[in-house]
Amino acid sequence: MELKYSEQVYSPREDSKLLKKVVEKYMHEFNPARVLDMGTGSGIQAITAKKIYPDSEVVGVDINPMAVDLAEENAKLNKVDIKFFVSDLFERFHNQKFDLIIFNAPYLPSEPPIDPIWSGGEKFILKFIKLAREHLNFNGRILFVYSSKSPVKFEHKVVAEEKVFFETLYVGEVR
Numbered sequence: 001m002e003l004k005y006s007e008q009v010y011s012p013r014e015d016s017k018l019l020k021k022v023v024e025k026y027m028h029e030f031n032p033a034r035v036l037d038m039g040t041g042s043g044i045q046a047i048t049a050k051k052i053y054p055d056s057e058v059v060g061v062d063i064n065p066m067a068v069d070l071a072e073e074n075a076k077l078n079k080v081d082i083k084f085f086v087s088d089l090f091e092r093f094h095n096q097k098f099d100l101i102i103f104n105a106p107y108l109p110s111e112p113p114i115d116p117i118w119s120g121g122e123k124f125i126l127k128f129i130k131l132a133r134e135h136l137n138f139n140g141r142i143l144f145v146y147s148s149k150s151p152v153k154f155e156h157k158v159v160a161e162e163k164v165f166f167e168t169l170y171v172g173e174v175r
């Protein structure tokens with residue numbers, strides 16, 4: 001996949017690559033009809049999802065308008081049709097439901113100055129999951145990323161993990 005980068009937008013790192021592998025697998029196995037890529041950044045997860053299963057309707061959102069612009073550009077570059085919107089979590093999606101909701105959330109606990117690209121942690125992930133469940137179709141799945149530096153205590157299934165430098169990254173699934 002060809003991607004453009006920008007200093008104002010999260011560039012794909014180990015966490016993105018680990019989640020991307022799981023997204024590929026889920027798109028192959030479950031063929032979800034509607035996919036939401038929350039916190040799309042460069043658009044890497046949304047573009048992966050659409051490329052693997054072009055029949056799905058894929059939507060990407062980010063709180064950062066510069067990410068939305070970059071993701072749109074990257075989708076064009078990869079010749080995939082994806083709608084991108086600026087949205088703080090689900091504020092733009094009141095009555096909409098999805099079959100797969102993906103979020104490589106900012107997983108480290110917030111420390112001032114709060115920057116939404118980096119500040120998150122378990123509390124933020126839990127808030128996302130609670131809202132994501134309200135926007136999930138029957139049999140739908142939610143995928144999220146977290147780190148051994150900021151473990152989560154709520155019930156979930158670990159579907160991928162990888163040791164990188166001084167931490168282990170996990171992809172969790174909840175339904």
Ligand SMILES: C[S@@+](CC[C@H](N)C(=O)[O-])C[C@H]1O[C@@H](n2cnc3c(N)ncnc32)[C@H](O)[C@@H]1O
Nearest residue numbers: 010016039040041062063064088089104116117
């Ligand atoms: C770790 S980056 C992940 C980017 C990309 N999905 C990836 O896998 O490389 C987290 C993204 O979530 C976005 N974000 C943070 N808080 C958000 C919120 N409340 N609503 C929507 N997006 C948010 C950030 O702007 C950032 O682009």
